[in-house]
Amino acid sequence: MSKFDFSIPRRTFLKTIGAATALTAMGPLASRTVLAxxxxxxxxxxxxxxxxxxxxxxxxxxxxxxxxxxxxxxxxxxxxxxxxxxxxxxxxxxxxxxxxxxxxxxxxxxxxxxxxxxxxxxxxxxxxxxxxxxxxxxxxxxxxxxYIDECEYLSGIVAAHATKSKKLGFIAAKPIPQVLRNINSFTLGAQSIDPSITTHVIFTGDWSMPVKEAEAANGLIDQGCDVLTCHVDGPKVIVETAEKRGVYSCGYHASQAALAPKGYLTGAEWDWxxxxxxxxxxxxxxxxxxxxxxxGLKEGFVKMSPYGKAVTAKAKAKADGVKAKMLKGDFVIFKGPIKDNAGNTVIQAGVSLGQQDVVLEQMNYLVAGVVGKA
Amino acid sequence: MVAVDGLGWWGVPLAIFAGAIRVSTPYLLVSLGECITEKSGRINLGLEGVLIMGAMAGYGTSLATGSAWAGVLAAGLVGALLGLLHGLLCSLRRVNDIAIGISIMLFGTGLAFFLGKPLVQPQAPMLNAIPFGFWSSSPQIQSALQINPLFLIGIVLAVVLHYAFRYTRWGMQLRIVGDSADAALALGLRVLPTRILATVIGGFLAGVGGAFLSLYYPGSWNEGLSSGQGIIAVALVIFARWEPLRCLWASLLFGGAGALGPALQAMGITSGYYLFNAAPYVLTLGILIATGSPSRTLAGAPGELSLVRN
Structure with a gap:
């Protein structure tokens, strides 16, 4: 009988073991939740x-x-x-x-x-x-x-100083408001230097189409565009093609300077x-x-790629001047009168649309001087 | 930097011509490879996956060894391995080559994306082109006539295959195996090894086609690189009625038609660019409708092909 005095009933034993196991199992889990x-x-x-x-x-x-x-x-x-x-x-x-x-x-x-x-x-x-x-x-x-269009405007200024043919090329994925706004800002920046400059746009139809992007770049260069820029997910192919063909390029999203040491002018970069x-x-x-x-630039959401070798002192001075105004917050890109490339007035004279204006986020036109159709 | 004068309307035919040369090579190599495979009575729908694996392997090898031609060879070998896999699997009883082809396509694409992650950013050494345009002072023509040796190899191969299928012993053996396995057996030909070999060669060529994409034009590795060119090339073979020389013309046609959209937009013809971008496919449909006939099956189709066998 004394044996039984020391023994633990089976059910109690199982319960204790079970609880202990559960505790050891819970232990790290519980502490992990605390950690999380x-x-x-x-x-x-x-x-x-x-x-x-x-x-x-x-x-x-x-x-x-x-x-x-x-x-x-x-x-x-x-x-x-x-x-x-x-x-x-x-x-x-x-x-x-x-x-x-x-x-x-x-x-x-x-x-x-x-x-x-x-x-x-x-x-x-x-x-x-x-x-x-x-x-x-x-x-x-x-x-x-x-507001990366501020950088696009500055890129446009730099491109305008570099182009000899007065034709710029823009390879874009889809005609959505953000893309159109970039094309327009780039063009307006270039036209602020020389109003006769035109931008030729090719839409490839999707965000990543390397073969079509390369074809588009070659097509634009064959038509005399001597500065290319783009709004696609990976500008690598376009910047490399431009370099191979000996024309200038402006980057987008991140710096592609390493891909085109000779022809990379500058670029519009995110600073997320x-x-x-x-x-x-x-x-x-x-x-x-x-x-x-x-x-935008002022708030540190976007930045410019460092100027490439080919950028002249005059271009730098001009772009830096506008950039200083943007940093102060008193530069307006979309200031009327602005006409679209079909001849309609899209922003009336005397109207200026500041960066925060959500009207700009619904843009559905290309400004005069852009060869292409939204 | 060069200031290039615009070409105006001349840009369109030039772009189509240049595009045909630049874009057609992967179509050409893949379709010639598939032509060999299909002549043996097998269809390999997986060439899209093989193409992408080839592009990835070629880029990686070129990066690692510093030699673009080593990349081309590696791409071919990887393609041959995938071809071997397809060939062996299809030799099992009651295995459908179309289903295996689709799984090879998904497998190759997925594996290439997985292994190719670290290759997106670095720049590998590229293949060089031969400047056939040296005589011209126009930079557009010079650029259009930058011809890659792989394109020339493709042309030679198309001609060689055209004659080989007709006049050589192995060409005729291949066709017999593809047209009637019973006849081939009666002649003492080894059906399965012939088919496996034909699939391996097809895979090799498709892999090399992939290397052209990543090492020459557009010359970069990323996941959108092929965007269906391998599948189109398989369709091209049917479109070309299993004739190597017609594969050559069809590839040039597709390359040129693909250049039409961007060239017209560069010119400033901007309405309906989605339609122009669809030109290659509209063209295919048009030609197939024009040459199709309700009263007979596809002319020239190998008799053992699961596509036409009933």
Whole structure:
């Protein structure tokens, strides 16, 4: 009988063991949850590869910079198409990695994908690049974008000094407002130096079409364009083709100077670190989501590539002069009267549309002097 | 820097001509390879994947070794391996070559994107072109006549294949295997090894076509590089009625038609550019409708081809 006094009933034994096992299992899990609460997990979603010398690279640079901030963990996913696939990626970032802030960097992610996920996860913040947030859309969604057309205007000034044929070439993906605004700003910048300059536009139809982009570049050069620039996801092929054919190029998204040491003049680059940091800080401090975030050169959202070898002192002086005005915030690119290339007046005389004006984000015309059709 | 005078309307025929030379090479190499494969009675729809794998392997090898021609060779070998995989899998009983082809296409594309991630940014050494335009003072013509040796190899190959299919022993053996496996067996020909070999050669050529894309024109590795050229090339073979010389013309036609859209836009003809960009496909449809006939099957189709066999 004494044996039984020392023994533990079987059921109690199992219970104790079970509880102990559960505790050991829970232990790391519980502490992990605490850790996750300390560390803010930020998800970043790209539409293409991160090292594309272009749009995705510009975002990846910002992601790398916020990774260095203390207490921030970054999870990234590349090459996510603008389909329901992006919803799945967002969901797994939220459910599996515990992301509290998601940067959805491609234009087509916004409607309906980001909006749908935002309604489903109201305590997660969604920062979308390029979309137009308006009253009535979920409060946990924000759109951020940069006024890169300021850089395009400056590139236009530099291009105008470099061209001999007075014909500039612009290779664009699709005629959407942001693209048209860049073409127009580039042209207006060039025309501020020489009103006779024309910009020849080729639309390739999609964001990444390397063969068509190369064909377009060759076509423009054959027609006498001697400065090329572009608005596609990866300007690599275009800048390289221009260099091979011995004409100048202006870059876009990130610096392509390394690809064209002779002909690269300057370029319009994103500096997403500024908005990324603002959005991350707001999340950390529990401040409300910034629903509409815009900025240009002044705010440090965009920057110019350093001038290339071929840029003359005169061109630098002229561009730097306008840049100084932009940095002070008293330069207006879209100042009437402006006519489109079909002859209609699109901005009346005396009207000036400042950068923040959302009318400009609905642009659907090409200004006079642009050869092409929106 | 050169100031180039505009060509005006002359730019359009020149662009079509130059585009035909620049853009047609991958079509040409892939379609010649597929022509060999299909003549043996197999169809390899996976050449899109092979093309992309070739482009990636060629770029990577060129970067690693510093020699673009080593890249071309590597691309061919990778293509041959994928061809071998297709050939072996299709030799199993009750395996459908169309289904295998589609899986090779998805496999090759996915693998190339996966392995090619670190290759997007660096610049690999490129293939050089031969400047046939040295006699002209016009920079446009000089540029149009920058001809890559692979294009010339493609032309020679088309001519050689044209005669080889007709007049050489192995050419006729290949055709017999492709037209009737029973007849080939009766003649003592080895059907499966012939087909596997034909698929391997087809894969090799498609891989080399991929190297042309990444190492010459447009000369860069990224994931949008092929955008369906491998699939179009497979369709070209049917369009060309399994004739190597017609593959050459069809490839030139496609290359030239593809250049039409950008050339017209560069000229300032800007309305309907989506339509001009669709020119190659409209052209194909048009020709197929014009040459098709409801009263007979595709002329020239190898009899063993799963496409036409019923």
């Amino acid at each position: 609460a300390d560390k803010l997990t930020v998800g970043v979603i790209y539409v293409g590869p991160r090292g594309d010398f272009g749009y995705n690279q510009s975002h990846a640079q910002a992601a790398a910079n916020i990774k260095k901030m203390p207490g921030i963990k970054v999870v990234e996913e590349e090459k996510v198409p603008e389909t329901v696939a992006v919803q799945k990626v967002m969901e797994s970032m939220i459910e599996q990695d515990g992301a509290k802030l998601i940067f959805a960097t491609s234009f087509g992610y916004f409607d309906p994908h980001v909006l749908k996920m935002a309604a489903k996860y109201p305590d997660v913040r969604f920062a979308h690049c390029g979309g137009l947030w308006s009253e009535g859309k979920p409060k946990n969604v924000g759109s951020f974008f940069g 670190t500024t908005p990324y940091k603002m959005l991350v800080t707001a999340t950390e401090e529990g401040k409300p989501m910034i629903n509409f975030l815009r900025g």
